[in-house]
Amino acid sequence: MRATVLFAVSGLLTLPAYAAELQVNVEIPKLNVAEYHRPYVAIWIEDGGQKVAANLAVWYQQRDTAEGHGTKWLPDLRQWWRKSGRNLQLPVDGVTGPTRPVGQHALKFGSSQPQLRNLPAGDYTLVVEAVREVGGRELVKIPFSWPAKAQSASAQGSTELGTVTLAVKP
Amino acid sequence: MKRTLLLAAAIALAIPFSAAAHKAWLRPSQTVLAGSDPWITVDAAVSNDLFYFNPLPLRLDGLMVTAPDGSTVQPQNQATGKFRSVFDLQLTQQGTYRIAVTSSGLAATWEEDGKPRRWRGNAASFEREVPRDAKNLQVSQSVGRNETFVTNGSPNYTALKPVGEGLELVALGHPNDLFAGEETRFRVLVDGKPAAGIEFEIVRGETRYRNAQDEIRVSSDANGEFAVTWPAAGMYWLEATTSDDRTSVPQARQRRLSYVATLEVLPQ
Numbered sequence: 001m002r003a004t005v006l007f008a009v010s011g012l013l014t015l016p017a018y019a020a021e022l023q024v025n026v027e028i029p030k031l032n033v034a035e036y037h038r039p040y041v042a043i044w045i046e047d048g049g050q051k052v053a054a055n056l057a058v059w060y061q062q063r064d065t066a067e068g069h070g071t072k073w074l075p076d077l078r079q080w081w082r083k084s085g086r087n088l089q090l091p092v093d094g095v096t097g098p099t100r101p102v103g104q105h106a107l108k109f110g111s112s113q114p115q116l117r118n119l120p121a122g123d124y125t126l127v128v129e130a131v132r133e134v135g136g137r138e139l140v141k142i143p144f145s146w147p148a149k150a151q152s153a154s155a156q157g158s159t160e161l162g163t164v165t166l167a168v169k170p
Numbered sequence: 171m172k173r174t175l176l177l178a179a180a181i182a183l184a185i186p187f188s189a190a191a192h193k194a195w196l197r198p199s200q201t202v203l204a205g206s207d208p209w210i211t212v213d214a215a216v217s218n219d220l221f222y223f224n225p226l227p228l229r230l231d232g233l234m235v236t237a238p239d240g241s242t243v244q245p246q247n248q249a250t251g252k253f254r255s256v257f258d259l260q261l262t263q264q265g266t267y268r269i270a271v272t273s274s275g276l277a278a279t280w281e282e283d284g285k286p287r288r289w290r291g292n293a294a295s296f297e298r299e300v301p302r303d304a305k306n307l308q309v310s311q312s313v314g315r316n317e318t319f320v321t322n323g324s325p326n327y328t329a330l331k332p333v334g335e336g337l338e339l340v341a342l343g344h345p346n347d348l349f350a351g352e353e354t355r356f357r358v359l360v361d362g363k364p365a366a367g368i369e370f371e372i373v374r375g376e377t378r379y380r381n382a383q384d385e386i387r388v389s390s391d392a393n394g395e396f397a398v399t400w401p402a403a404g405m406y407w408l409e410a411t412t413s414d415d416r417t418s419v420p421q422a423r424q425r426r427l428s429y430v431a432t433l434e435v436l437p438q
Contacts, residue, residue: 068205075202078436082347086204086324 020111020148021169027162030102037133038099039160042080046125052084054115058096076131119146130160142166194228195407196318197221201346201434203322207262215254220375220407223253230255232272236329238265265326270317280304293419309422316430321346334362337429348435350403357395364394368410375405403437
């Protein structure tokens with residue numbers, strides 16, 4: 001508690017010396033469909049101008065298939081592709097990874113990690129976009145501010161995403 | 171029958187005459203791609219409904235594909251069927267490709283032995299085939315461009331540089347970065363210079379499944395610019411025609427200019 005108060009004062013002047021953290025929880029829902037493929041998911045942070053401030057995670061098929069490499073379908077993550085993906089050299093260390101199964105996926109990003117290290121103070125939005133082969137596409141957003149103030153929020157997906165929660169820990 | 175033949179002739183030269191209200195178009199299978207060398211296929215046809223094949227294929231005589239580095243690349247598997255032409259293109263470079271069917275030509279009418287004569291060709295064949303003393307000779311020149319754009323990976327602008335001849339449309343932004351509900355500004359050029367007062371007709375595809383064309387009509391302002399807010403996602407057809415007297419053949423009094431672009435607008 002005392003540390004929190006101290007931070008509240010010092011945080012206005014400098015970045016805290018100890019790690020703040022973003023805890024992101026993304027639920028990939030179980031779907032009752034005849035043909036199921038794991039979704040492609042992109043998780044990123046947007047600034048007030050809706051520009052990508054940091055990519056947190058991108059999950060896509062890492063293999064080659066007869067139809068092409070998994071990167072072929074990345075443009076289906078339409079907003080992420082437009083705002084960031086098409087300008088990236090893939091794979092991105094610490095960001096891209098294979099698709100994930102149905103369930104809860106907990107991710108933590110410390111303020112000293114490359115994604116957040118250079119994030120200027122301001123209002124941001126956490127965006128989670130998911131798209132599934134022969135399925136749909138969905139995008140959910142949760143606003144937050146940085147540097148970290150204790151905050152938690154959630155957003156509910158309706159089709160391709162379940163509950164998405166964000167906890168900001170100073 | 172005679173009309174059909176005339177129409178076929180007009181379309182063969184890709185000259186959209188106002189009398190034939192058919193729409194000529196190119197339609198790429200995809201406009202935003204990723205990969206080291208993905209393929210697209212492109213349909214080319216002339217129709218009333220967008221983008222359905224009826225009644226005529228678009229001739230691919232003036233087809234030119236400009237790669238992201240500005241070089242000209244060859245499409246493959248080119249074929250023309252009863253209703254449509256088709257070709258494939260492998261996107262071996264990263265960036266934006268410009269796919270265009272261009273045309274330029276001359277049309278003449280005159281009287282011979284009291285009967286009307288019609289003729290089409292180019293400057294060289296005009297010298298050979300049209301009599302110098304032709305009675306009531308009327309000559310018009312035409313310059314047409316029908317194009318679309320596809321991007322592999324990150325968009326670039328090299329292939330989008332205006333050619334500087336005829337009517338052209340430049341997206342202020344990028345033609346493969348269009349989203350429903352957003353505004354896009356365009357600049358209209360004639361011979362590479364901004365042109366005011368050019369009216370564009372903009373129609374979203376799938377016209378067969380609705381009861382109105384729902385066309386958007388916009389005219390370029392004093393700076394040659396206009397803006398469109400895309401009402402819905404879809405493949406859009408944009409057309410403008412105009413005419414002036416900047417002909418390259420002295421006998422031609424009028425130059426008809428036409429432009430068509432097919433642009434894909436993605437959902438948010």
